[in-house]
Structures are given as structure tokens and as C-alpha cells.
Amino acid sequence: xxxxxTKLAYAFTVSPMDDEVGIIAAxxxxxxxxxxxxxxxxxxxEIGSTMLPMLVDMVTMKKMTPANVGxxxxxxxxxxxxxxxxxxxGYSNGDxxxxxxxxxxxxxxxxxxxxxxxLTVMVPMAHYPGFLDKMVSRLNTKWLDNLEEKDxxxxxxxxxxxxxxxxxxxxxxxxxxxxxITESRKVDACAILVNLACAEQNKVYMAQEHKNLLDAxxxxxxxxxxxxxxxxxxxxxxxLAYSNENKLHMAKKDMLLAAxxxxxxxxxxxxxxxxxxxxxxxxxxxxxxxxxxSHNDGAILEALRQVLINDPSQDARTNAAEAxxxxxxxxxxxxxxxxxxxxxxMYTLALAVADVxxxxxxxxxxxxxxxxxxxxxxxxDKMVACHDELLRSLVKASEYTGSTSIAEAFKTQSxxxxxxxxMVNCSGLLTALSRMALLFSDEAVDTNDNIRACxxxxxxxxxxxxxxxxxxxxxxxxxxxxxxxxxxxFSTSHISPxxxxxxxxxxxxxxxxxxxLEEQVHLLTKxxxxxxxxxx
Numbered sequence: 001x002x003x004x005x006t007k008l009a010y011a012f013t014v015s016p017m018d019d020e021v022g023i024i025a026a027x028x029x030x031x032x033x034x035x036x037x038x039x040x041x042x043x044x045x046e047i048g049s050t051m052l053p054m055l056v057d058m059v060t061m062k063k064m065t066p067a068n069v070g071x072x073x074x075x076x077x078x079x080x081x082x083x084x085x086x087x088x089x090g091y092s093n094g095d096x097x098x099x100x101x102x103x104x105x106x107x108x109x110x111x112x113x114x115x116x117x118x119l120t121v122m123v124p125m126a127h128y129p130g131f132l133d134k135m136v137s138r139l140n141t142k143w144l145d146n147l148e149e150k151d152x153x154x155x156x157x158x159x160x161x162x163x164x165x166x167x168x169x170x171x172x173x174x175x176x177x178x179x180x181i182t183e184s185r186k187v188d189a190c191a192i193l194v195n196l197a198c199a200e201q202n203k204v205y206m207a208q209e210h211k212n213l214l215d216a217x218x219x220x221x222x223x224x225x226x227x228x229x230x231x232x233x234x235x236x237x238x239x240l241a242y243s244n245e246n247k248l249h250m251a252k253k254d255m256l257l258a259a260x261x262x263x264x265x266x267x268x269x270x271x272x273x274x275x276x277x278x279x280x281x282x283x284x285x286x287x288x289x290x291x292x293x294s295h296n297d298g299a300i301l302e303a304l305r306q307v308l309i310n311d312p313s314q315d316a317r318t319n320a321a322e323a324x325x326x327x328x329x330x331x332x333x334x335x336x337x338x339x340x341x342x343x344x345x346m347y348t349l350a351l352a353v354a355d356v357x358x359x360x361x362x363x364x365x366x367x368x369x370x371x372x373x374x375x376x377x378x379x380x381d382k383m384v385a386c387h388d389e390l391l392r393s394l395v396k397a398s399e400y401t402g403s404t405s406i407a408e409a410f411k412t413q414s415x416x417x418x419x420x421x422x423m424v425n426c427s428g429l430l431t432a433l434s435r436m437a438l439l440f441s442d443e444a445v446d447t448n449d450n451i452r453a454c455x456x457x458x459x460x461x462x463x464x465x466x467x468x469x470x471x472x473x474x475x476x477x478x479x480x481x482x483x484x485x486x487x488x489x490f491s492t493s494h495i496s497p498x499x500x501x502x503x504x505x506x507x508x509x510x511x512x513x514x515x516x517l518e519e520q521v522h523l524l525t526k527x528x529x530x531x532x533x534x535x536x
Contacts, residue, residue, distance in 0.1 A: 002047045004028050009054055012100060016058075022103030025058075029107040032114045041118040048115060052128060058108045061137050062099045106181060109138070109188040116195035126196040126205065136216045138189035139229075141182055183226040190220065190232035197239035207240040208249050214240070215255075222259040227268055234263045234274035241278045251288040257295045264303040269313035276307055276319035283326035293327060293338035301342045308367070309348050314360050317352075321366035324349060328373035336377050340386035346371065350393035353400045361402060368405035371397055375409035381418040391426040398432040404447060407436055407454035414461035423458075424468040433459055434477030437485060456485050460528040473532040482532070485525045 008024040015021070032040055048055075098105045115121050125131060193213070196202050207214050221233035237256065240246050250256055263275035279300065282288050292300050307320040324345075327335055339345055352358070352367040371393060380387045391413075397406045410433060413419045423429050436455035439448040459478060462468050472478050 001028060001031050001043050004031070005047050005051050009051065012054060012058060012104075016100035016104075018101065022101035022107070025101075025104040025107035025111070029110050032111055035114075037118060040114050041120060044115050044118060044121050049124070052125070052131075055108050055112060056128065056131055056134055058100050059105055059112070059134050059138065060099045061134075061141075062097060102181070106185060106188075109185055109192070113188050113192050113195070116192045119199070122196050122199035123201045126199070126202045132193075132196075132206065132210050132213055135189045135192055136212050138185055139216045139220050139233075141186060183229065186220070186224065186226060186229045187232055190217070190229055190236060193217065194232055194235045194239060197236050200243070203240055203243035204245045207243070207246045214250070214253070218253065218256050218259050222255065222262055227266070227271070230263065230266060231268050231271045231274070234266075234271045234278070238274045238278045238281070241281045247282055247285045248287060251282050251285070251291050254295070257292065257300060261296070261299045261303045264307055264316075269311075269316060272307060272311060272316040273313055273319060276304065276316050276323060279304065280319050280323035280326055283323050283330065286330040286332060289327045289330050289335040290332045290338070293335045293342075298338060298342050301339065301345060305342070305345055305348045308352050308363065314363070317360055318362040318366065321349075321352060321363040321370070324370040325366040325373070328370040331373070331377070336374070337383075337386075340374065340378055340383060340390070346374065346386075346389050346393040347396065350396040353397040353406070356399070364400060365403055365405075368397060368400065368403050372405040372409045372412070375412050379413075379416050379419055380422045387419070387422060388426070391423060391429060395426065395428045395432045398436060401436070401439060401448065401451060404450045404454060407451040407458075410436075410458045411454040414458040417465075420462050420465045421468060424462055424465070424471055430472065430475045431477055433462075434475065434481040437481035438477070452485065455481070456525055456528075460524040463528040463531040469532055469535045473535040479532065482525055482529050486522065486529060 004024055004027055008021065008028065011018060011020045011024055032043075035043070112125075116125060193206070197206055217233050217236045221230055221237060224230050224233065237250075237260070241250055260275045260278055263271050264279075266272055266275070279292065283292055304320045304323055307316050308324070311317050311320070324339075327339060331339070349367040349371050353364050353371070355364075358364070371390075375390060375394065378387055378390050394406055394409050394413075398410075400406065410423075410429075413423060433455050436451050437459060439452050459472075459482065463472055
């Protein structure tokens with residue numbers, strides 16, 4: 001590679017638009033394409049770092065003047081018939097054009113892409129003066145059909161589908177080749193930014209200190225018609241969002257949140273995966289959750305809900321569930337209200353938890369945890385309609401016994417006196433509690449034991465309400481569960497001593513895991529049986 005770099009430097013200096021520049025750059029790209037990362041890194045530090053200023057100059061777009069407006073050689077593309085003709089305009093960004101041979105520009109971008117994958121190269125490359133500016137200019141390159149003036153009257157009289165179809169029909173092979181090269185360059189430039197954004201030292205510099213980079217990436221993610229370019233833009237956003245210092249800054253950009261909504265509806269499963277990952281990491285900050293939940297009247301909540309329940313990508317569904325969990329865990333009053341009032345959100349979480357045909361345990365776990373956190377703050381006295389929806393959702397989610405979250409939610413709800421009668425009156429809730437209290441297991445300590453313990457505690461608390469006792473005493477499942485629990489030993493590792501008190505009167509001097517704790521659970525079982533037996 002080193003001798004070719006020397007030849008490239010000479011040819012570029014003498015005549016940057018000459019075919020020789022393109023041929024040498026293409027040869028270098030082939031060499032790097034087949035090299036290992038170790039070999040590429042070694043080459044960079046031997047000569048690539050010295051050549052970096054020249055490579056940056058080669059991908060620079062220069063201002064067009066009347067003297068140089070006109071002919072730019074099209075690069076041959078293997079996907080199209082051989083094309084070697086000259087067309088007006090070249091691959092311009094409005095009033096800008098390539099500063100060297102077209103093939104050399106494309107191949108140089110690929111060489112820079114190979115360099116950007118090397119960990120030790122990421123930081124110096126990103127901080128090289130003007131380098132990021134050149135990548136941003138490539139993201140802003142316009143497509144052929146964006147450069148042409150359109151008749152407003154014709155546009156208004158035709159559907160967008162017909163216009164798109166006619167546009168494809170009217171394009172020549174040269175036009176299509178030009179758009180393919182535009183797409184390839186955008187993807188390479190975006191891929192370089194993806195790689196550079198992996199370095200922790202670059203994240204803040206790229207997202208906040210550089211004036212235009214983040215906005216250009218967001219614009220690409222929102223408007224770009226190339227699926228690959230959108231996918232890579234979503235990766236840049238995700239990588240930058242992983243930095244704690246960037247989370248607040250990025251979530252304040254409404255255009256970024258709007259772009260993520262668009263990206264979560266993209267045809268590419270990878271794009272949807274990266275967009276949903278961006279949201280779950282942004283939702284790790286409490287101050288961001290209300291902005292995310294309230295954006296565009298719940299547009300993000302709805303997009304996440306659709307991904308969670310319908311997306312064939314398991315990774316995207318897991319990310320959506322984790323985004324909901326982070327929002328539920330890091331909620332503000334506004335976040336909680338927006339989530340609770342969003343149509344079908346809690347029930348969608350429950351459906352994700354209870355789906356017996358779904359093997360995505362991570363999505364189930366995060367969805368159940370989100371419901372558990374919401375159950376901590378939603379109560380009947382303050383959010384009546386939302387509380388009813390929460391209880392209905394918990395009943396549905398109780399069909400899943402892979403975690404203790406739903407049982408914990410029932411237990412938490414039963415601690416509040418105002419919740420108890422609504423719980424008793426909720427259709428199917430007593431049946432759900434009895435089913436959980438009757439779970440069977442051969443293991444001495446397991447998830448089912450903890451679920452049973454939580455269910456028994458919830459039943460005991462409900463039985464303290466006199467108005468509830470007639471209903472509970474005539475429920476076969478509740479009476480069976482209490483009777484069996486009275487004779488069943490099970491683990492109470494998931495129960496805290498404070499859970500065993502009634503109406504704030506907690507039991508003192510009992511440590512978690514203490515043998516007396518199990519005795520107290522059995523004591524409360526007897527208390528519940530006595531409460532209900534008095535009615536009988």
C-alpha cells in the first residue's frame with residue numbers, strides 16, 4: 001500500500017481529475033478490503049496518518065464556478081451496464097462538486113471507513129481539523145431528483161406513488177448510476193461516523209461540540225430515502241446516546257425524537273432495533289422521560305407499543321420493553337400520567353408478558369417490571385380510570401409465572417387501603433391471586449415460592465376489609481389457596497418483614513430470611529382464614 005500512496009499523492013497533486021487518480025485509489029481500496037484490522041492499523045500508523053490530510057482533501061467538495069460547472073465522469077457500477085459518459089452537474093451538493101476523480105472520491109471514503117474501524121485511530125481521525133465537516137457535507141449531498149425543479153401544478157395533480165414511478169421511468173442509466181453512487185457515499189460517510197462514535201472520547205465532541213454533525217445525522221435519519229443510510233444514521237444516534245453526558249442534550253432535540261418515531265416504523269429490522277435502543281438509553285435519565293412520553297401527543301409511546309406487540313425482530317421488541325421499563329422506573333408525575341393514560345399501553349405490556357407462544361423472556365421480564373413500577377404509583381384515589389386499567393392489565397399478566405414482578409405488583413397494590421375494594425371487585429383478580437397462591441413446585445426455593453408468598457400476603461390484606469369478606473369467602477379459589485397455604489412450607493426470601501404488618505404496623509426485630517418470617521406468613525394465612533370464616 002505504501003508505494004501506491006506515494007503514486008496517489010503525486011497523481012492527485014498533478015491532476016486530481018485524471019483517471020490515474022481513480023485507478024490508484026481503487027487499487028488501494030482493494031488492498032485494504034482484504035486486509036485484517038491489525039494490518040490496516042499498522043498501515044495507518046506507517047503511512048496512513050501522514051496521508052490523512054491528502055485523503056481529506058480528496059473527499060472535500062469544492063465550490064463550483066461558471067468555469068467548472070459542467071462535466072464530471074460517472075463511475076462505473078457493477079450493478080448497471082457499463083457507463084462511461086459525461087453528464088452535466090456530476091454529483092453535486094447544490095453548488096458544490098467533487099475535488100477529484102469520481103472513482104477516487106468513492107474509494108477514498110471506503111479507505112477512510114476501513115481506518116475508522118481501528119480503535120486506536122478513532123480519536124485522532126475524529127479530531128483531525130475539518131474531518132467531521134467533510135463527512136457532514138457528504139451526508140448533505142442531494143439526490144438527482146432533488147436537484148431538479150418540479151412543476152407544482154403537476155405535483156398537485158398526481159399521487160406520490162405515480163410521481164415516484166414516473167420518476168423511475170424517466171431516469172436514464174446514467175441517472176440511476178449517479179444516485180447509486182450518491183447512496184454509496186452517504187452510507188460510507190455515515191458508517192465512518194458510526195465507527196468514530198464508538199470511542200468514548202468522541203461522543204461528546206461529535207454530539208455537542210461539533211456545530212452541525214448531530215443535526216445532519218438527524219436530518220439523514222428523518223428524510224433520507226436510502227434504507228442503508230437511515231440504518232447507519234440510527235446507529236450513529238444510538239452510539240452517541242450511550243454517553244451519559246449526551247443524554248439530556250439529545251433528548252431536548254424534538255427533531256431527534258421525531259426521527260426515532262420514523263425509524264421505529266422503518267422496513268429494516270436493524271433500523272428499528274437501533275432506534276428503540278436509542279430510546280431505552282435516553283430514558284435512563286429522569287429528566288428525559290417526560291419529554292419522551294409527551295412528545296407529539298404520545299407518538300413515541302405508540303411507536304414503542306407497536307414495536308413491542310407486533311415487531312418480528314426480537315431485539316427490537318426487547319429494546320421497546322426496556323424503554324418502557326426505564327420510563328416506568330425513572331418516571332416523573334407527568335411521565336406516569338402520560339404512560340397510564342396512553343390507550344392500551346398497560347394492557348399491551350400485559351399481553352407481551354402473558355403471550356405463551358412468545359419465547360422472548362427479556363421482553364416479558366422488562367414488560368412485567370414496568371407494570372410493577374407503575375403499580376407502585378398508580379392508586380385508586382388519585383387515578384381511578386387508570387387504576388382500573390392497571391388492575392385489568394395485572395390480571396392478564398398474571399398468566400405468566402416466569403418472574404415475581406406481577407405478584408409483587410399485586411402485593412404492593414394491596415398495601416393501600418383505597419385499592420383493596422377495587423381489587424376485590426376487579427373481574428378475575430381474585431382468581432388470579434388464588435391461581436398464583438396455588439402454584440406448585442418441587443424445588444425448596446424458587447420463583448413459584450416467592451409468587452405464592454406475595455399472593456398470600458395480598459389475599460390477607462384484602463381480607464381485612466369487611467365489605468370484601470363476603471365476596472372472598474364465597475370464592476372457591478381463594479378459600480382453597482388459603483387452606484393449602486396454611487399447611488404448605490415455602491420460601492419467603494422475596495418478602496420483607498415490613499410486608500407482614502397490617503396498615504403500617506410492621507413486625508419488629510425480624511430479619512429478611514429469618515425462620516420467624518416464614519412463621520409470620522403462616523400466621524397471616526390463619527388470620528385471613530379467620531377473617532373469612534367469620535362470614536361463613
